[in-house]
Structure formats: C-alpha cells, structure tokens
C-alpha cells in the first residue's frame with residue numbers, strides 16, 4: 248500500500264511565517280530567485296493553453312535542481328492517468344495540484360494512485376462557491392482557494408483576478424489551505440489580514456507580462472507576505 252507523505256513533512260509551517268508558493272516558473276533563474284527570496288513551494292504548470300506551460304522534460308530538468316525543503320508542485324487540469332503516469336515517473340515531485348473540474352472521487356483516486364499529497368484548487372466568486380469546500384477538505388491534503396475564472400476564460404487559474412476576501416474571514420478550516428487569485432506585493436498583506444491565510448500563492452502578480460516572471464516582483468512579494476501580520 249502506498250503511504251502518502253504528510254504535507255507537513257513536505258513543507259514546514261512556522262508559527263510566524265507565511266508560506267509562499269510561486270506558480271508558473273519556467274526557468275532556473277526564476278526558481279533561484281524564488282528560493283532565495285524564501286518561497287516554500289514552486290509550481291510548474293502543465294496546461295498547453297497557458298503562457299506558463301512547461302513540458303515534462305523541461306520540468307524534470309528544473310525540478311532536479313530545486314533544493315530539498317522547497318516543495319515542487321505540478322499543476323494539472325483534468326489530467327488523464329496516462330499523463331500523470333508519465334509526469335510522476337519523470338519529474339521528482341512533492342505534490343500534485345489539481346486545477347480543473349476534478350471531483351472529490353477523482354482527487355481520492357489520484358492521491359492513492361501516485362502517493363503524493365494533493366492540492367485541490369477551488370474557485371470562489373460568491374458565498375455559494377464555499378459550499379464545495381467541505382467535500383474537498385475531506386479528501387485533499389491542502390485546499391487552494393482561488394478566484395473563480397470569468398465565464399469563457401481560457402485559463403482556469405493564473406488570471407490575476409481576486410475575489411472578496413471577506414468571504415473567508417473567520418472560517419474554520421479542517422485542512423491546511425492557501426489563498427490565491429490576484430495577489431501582489433501591494434495587496435498580499437491586506438489579504439492575509441482579512442482572511443487569516445498562512446499560505447499564499449501567486450503567479451501573474453509577479454510577472455511583467457503573461458508568463459514572464461519578474462525577479463524583483465518575486466522578492467517583493469515574498470517579503471510583503473512574510474512581514475509581520477497582526478490578526479484581529
């Protein structure tokens with residue numbers, strides 16, 4: 248039987264620091280910047296329509312250089328077993344992020360088949376969208392609460408849009424969770440204060456144009472997320 252690693256063994260969470268995930272990295276220089284800035288997760292996007300898409304071979308070459316202690320996350324969208332088989336065979340990964348319409352049953356299946364902790368992304372625009380959280384908290388290791396894409400959007404995530412963070416204020420969480428959607432160095436402190444998030448994820452908020460990460464923006468984002476926050 249496969250033993251799934253505890254997410255706390257993949258990344259540690261200190262009482263004072265906010266963990267940061269930089270998503271959509273495509274080259275070694277940006278990964279070094281993210282790691283040196285203090286990111287605890289780096290994300291590779293496997294979605295052909297995305298400007299952040301990487302091939303399995305590129306991700307493998309990048310992943311093997313990532314230092315121990317930084318979690319390598321593969322983001323997939325409604326992926327088939329055959330794709331995930333090849334991905335997990337070739338790329339040394341710490342976690343899988345499911346960013347499509349995967350059902351709770353599919354999350355359970357993937358988690359068991361690959362023995363990796365699973366992050367399930369859930370899109371939120373209104374209070375009604377929070378109803379699906381419980382079912383995913385029951386089966387995923389970590390919930391990524393992201394802004395719901397607008398109807399007709401090409402990308403299911405990485406759109407640089409945020410949602411009303413007050414929807415999450417005071418929520419009691421069963422599982423670890425991470426806030427995403429339209430975050431930037433300018434607004435991440437406010438988002439943390441309103442939601443109580445201890446983990447945050449960013450992609451377009453640290454880019455100069457779609458798919459092009461800006462090293463200064465990465466450093467500024469991590470610093471802004473990790474400065475001392477006072478929760479009311």
Ligand SMILES: O=C(O)c1ccccc1NCC(=O)[C@H](O)[C@H](O)COP(=O)(O)O
Nearest residue numbers: 270297404405406407428429449450451
């Ligand atoms: O980033 C993408 O291109 C992407 C493509 C397909 C599915 C999900 C995608 N991104 C998901 C992420 O984890 C992003 O970091 C998250 O949505 C926040 O993005 P942003 O609002 O741009 O910071």
